[in-house]
Amino acid sequence: MSALVTLNNGLKMPLVGLGCWKIPNKVCAEQVYDAIKLGYRLFDGATDYGNEVEVGQGIRRAIDEKIVTRADLFVVSKLWNSFHHPEHVKINVKRNLKDLGLDYLDLYYIHFPIAFKYVPIEEKYPPGFYSGVKEEAQGIIGTENVSLADTYHAMEALVDEGLIKSIGISNYNGGLVQDVLNYCKIKPVALQIEHHPYLTQPHLTEFCKLHQIQVVAYSSFGPQSYVELKSDVALETVPLFEHPTVKKIAVAHGSNITTSQVLLRWATQQGVAIIPKSSKKERLVANLKIDEALTLTDDELRQINDLNKNLRFNDPWDWMNMKFPIFA
Numbered sequence: 001m002s003a004l005v006t007l008n009n010g011l012k013m014p015l016v017g018l019g020c021w022k023i024p025n026k027v028c029a030e031q032v033y034d035a036i037k038l039g040y041r042l043f044d045g046a047t048d049y050g051n052e053v054e055v056g057q058g059i060r061r062a063i064d065e066k067i068v069t070r071a072d073l074f075v076v077s078k079l080w081n082s083f084h085h086p087e088h089v090k091i092n093v094k095r096n097l098k099d100l101g102l103d104y105l106d107l108y109y110i111h112f113p114i115a116f117k118y119v120p121i122e123e124k125y126p127p128g129f130y131s132g133v134k135e136e137a138q139g140i141i142g143t144e145n146v147s148l149a150d151t152y153h154a155m156e157a158l159v160d161e162g163l164i165k166s167i168g169i170s171n172y173n174g175g176l177v178q179d180v181l182n183y184c185k186i187k188p189v190a191l192q193i194e195h196h197p198y199l200t201q202p203h204l205t206e207f208c209k210l211h212q213i214q215v216v217a218y219s220s221f222g223p224q225s226y227v228e229l230k231s232d233v234a235l236e237t238v239p240l241f242e243h244p245t246v247k248k249i250a251v252a253h254g255s256n257i258t259t260s261q262v263l264l265r266w267a268t269q270q271g272v273a274i275i276p277k278s279s280k281k282e283r284l285v286a287n288l289k290i291d292e293a294l295t296l297t298d299d300e301l302r303q304i305n306d307l308n309k310n311l312r313f314n315d316p317w318d319w320m321n322m323k324f325p326i327f328a
């Protein structure tokens with residue numbers, strides 16, 4: 001099992017979890033169940049991933065077979081952008097919990113710092129990026145007149161009601177994190193951001209450390225996850241698995257060490273939690289046991305940090321026709 005980190009609310013969170021984005025519905029329940037058997041305890045899901053029913057089935061099977069109890073697991077979901085209005089936040093989490101078959105979440109993130117136009121669950125769930133067919137054709141995002149502070153306070157009410165144990169924020173920059181700290185009654189425990197050697201975000205991670213907010217890396221393998229989305233930026237970039245510096249460091253640690261392990265260890269060794277997604281058993285095992293596999297030297301950490309190009313792959317402006325500059 002993964003090492004645990006203590007969050008600023010006292011909860012213990014596994015440093016390594018399984019990312020659930022793009023796990024196909026057909027195989028998702030089986031993969032989550034297998035991952036639990038392999039030792040995974042954290043599952044990073046979201047409204048938008050459209051597979052929470054299956055994630056829940058995998059969890060239920062493992063609990064029914066007494067492989068784990070609910071308390072052994074750390075289940076994560078994310079509020080989707082269309083549910084930011086305080087009246088809709090609870091509607092979203094109730095649906096997450098119903099789909100997962102659970103009565104609480106360990107961590108609930110605000111997925112993106114942008115309020116989309118509300119789409120009722122009966123109309124379309126998950127709603128996705130567009131509020132209608134016409135909007136999608138034109139790449140227009142319908143927005144809702146809701147501030148992030150109002151959404152955050154509605155998340156705090158979920159903690160008070162016992163529906164979620166902790167609040168997270170995702171895809172926030174430093175200014176937005178500071179703003180949350182100004183208005184929150186309950187501090188966010190984690191910030192989930194894109195984080196890999198092409199996008200190291202050293203100032204943001206240092207700032208979070210100062211404020212006891214755990215940084216959780218997504219897309220630790222950089223372009224890999226976006227190649228299948230046919231993102232031009234990802235397709236044009238040297239895969240991190242094949243980067244000469246990463247390859248050289250992997251070789252220096254022995255013939256059984258892979259470049260993927262170097263990339264993950266680079267994050268965990270700097271105190272960043274990871275949630276790599278894989279559909280292959282041997283990769284799941286290798287990703288989970290990363291801390292036992294190798295320790296990088298300070299010089300190797302520096303060499304990997306030097307690969308930074310502030311290159312972001314998860315910008316929907318690039319990989320879908322979404323004309324909203326979330327990160328600009």
Ligand SMILES: NC(=O)c1ccc[n+]([C@@H]2O[C@H](COP(=O)([O-])OP(=O)(O)OC[C@H]3O[C@@H](n4cnc5c(N)ncnc54)[C@H](OP(=O)(O)O)[C@@H]3O)[C@@H](O)[C@H]2O)c1
Nearest residue numbers: 019020021044170218219220221225260276277278279283
């Ligand atoms: N908050 C957000 O906005 C946000 C955005 C993106 C992602 N996320 C979360 O972060 C999780 C991880 O990010 P991600 O899914 O984008 O990408 P990722 O974990 O960086 O990469 C997944 C890709 O890497 C491959 N892979 C996994 N382990 C490997 C290994 N040991 N060696 C070689 N290839 C390996 C997988 O292929 P196989 O499946 O074939 O092994 C898959 O193609 C997501 O699942 C999601 O939970 C959050």
